[in-house]
Amino acid sequence: SGVSGVDDATVPQAFVVVLAGTTAAALSRLVATTEALRRTREQLAVSAVGAERERVARDLHDVLGHTLSLMVVKAAAVRRLVPTDPAAAASHAEDIERIGRTAMSQVRDTIHDAQAPTLEEQLGAARDALSAADVVTSIRIESPPVGVADELLAWTLREGVTNVLRHACADHCWLTLAHAGGAHRLTVCDDGVGSRGRPHGQGGLEGLRVRLESAGGGMTTRGTPEGFTLTAWVPDEQGEA
Template sequence: MSPVLSRERIAKLRDDDRMPWRQWRWAFGAVWMIFLLYPVIAIATSDNSVLVRVLGFVDLGVFALVYLVACFLLMNSAPRGDGDYDRARWYITGVLIALAGLMFPIIHEDAFGLAGFLMAVVSFTAPRRLQVIVIVGLIAAVYVVPKLLGWDVDFGTFAIMVAIGTTMIAIRAASEREYERAASADRQRELNAELAVVAERESVARDVHDILGHSLTVISVKTELAGRLVDLDPERAKAEIAEVNALSREALAEVRSTVGRLRMPELPSGLASAASALSAAGIVADVPDPADVRTPYATLFAWVLREAVTNVVRHSGATSCRVRVGRDEITVADDGGGSAMLTYGNGLRGLSERVADAGGALRVESDERGTVVTATVSTSTAATSNMMG
């Protein structure tokens, strides 16, 4: 599996939690709008005509508006890898560069005060190598362009641009390392899930071989022997046939026991199956590593997991699903289009009864923002239920 992060993988990693604060990440970029105060002062104190200054304020206002749109699009959502999104973000970047360029005839070297905003936008739109090239180029331009055009070099602006540029490069590098770590952990969870499924299949194969292989071999030998003894020693043949019947009943009982055990869901394999089912349905799965789960209610939680994930895959229309398993609680949350009527479904109603029989409680919260299914087992209540049972 390639360690290189695709845009689709980064999109999944950025959108996994959908926490409320993440929907306002664009506001962090908008905070930097305060630095527009410097070009505003430069326009207001310039010796241009009133019309030129008005045009400068209009240009700066449009720049601020486009920058806010860029912050919202680039920080509140992740790249989808589609052509329309890629073109839109490059169009926005181009418009910002053009608007910044129009400020040079009006406020000259003070227009470089907008370079920091361009650095921020490029950091979200361009590949890392291009980001570094553009930022270094903008920093150099703060010094070189005024020298070439005979303007004054503002070393204060130059120092600020150096600080902003290095900060943006460092943030981008740290973010990509974080995404790589998250992708590595995600790949490890997928591997663990696959190993859990393989281990379960091997367990089934061993059970079938041990039960049926031995029993059917003995039955085959004894029936052949009984067939030869029918005429020679009828009593011995009857005894062999009786043993065959006994072996058949014993094998049937063992097969039923094995099938019953296989039908009883197990939490580790259930987590692996849930991750596989969600991924197959195109739903981003955030499922804990089965090796990290410790709970005395594994069988009960496996039933809850099976029913909840089945509902997510079949009915939710969700894009992501998160599973959390604690010692006494399991939670399955999705971001699909839920409904209060969901709690009246036969599956969840039966599941609620199963959880109640085990001394726990099932809680379902569902609305247009998604559905959260939580099963909680109180240790004291479970102990009392077991004693009464």
């Protein structure tokens, strides 16, 4: 009877001890998991901020690099034309004002990720910029892309033409868009100074490469004594899937 009484008291006590230990272990694991989730959330937030900072920096470089290059070309045209053709010089001056206003709007849109360039508008800008720089331009377009592919190749065209304006000292530029092997392929080719005088390492072309590769595309560049060629491609799935 005494032994039975001791056993009857011991079992509930043992259960309480086990339950308390299990609860404490569960709470400890919950606290550890909560802390791990908090750290992960903070890391993701930092990563998101870093990714957004890189996007803004890349987009601002591409937008302002092209726009400022175009304004420099237009300003040079004004200086060249003032003595002989004041009306044409005034027209270029009006373009500089318009481009400057557009640039301010583009900067706002870039910061807020509000508007992406289109290939059609970039083709028009390329014609205008290269013509103002006295670069004879040949354009051949086959099967224009749509969707994300259009946006990516618009960025490519903008960067390619900006490099021609800044570094090539070219007389001719050829812009070709073709479709083959399940991809749209854009080529920007000039007869300028090749790789000489062009920046190396980080910069607009590296940012462009990141854009293209993140979408399953790619880019190559080739400089020779006869000129410089940039070729970029984007798979159909980015626009037509």
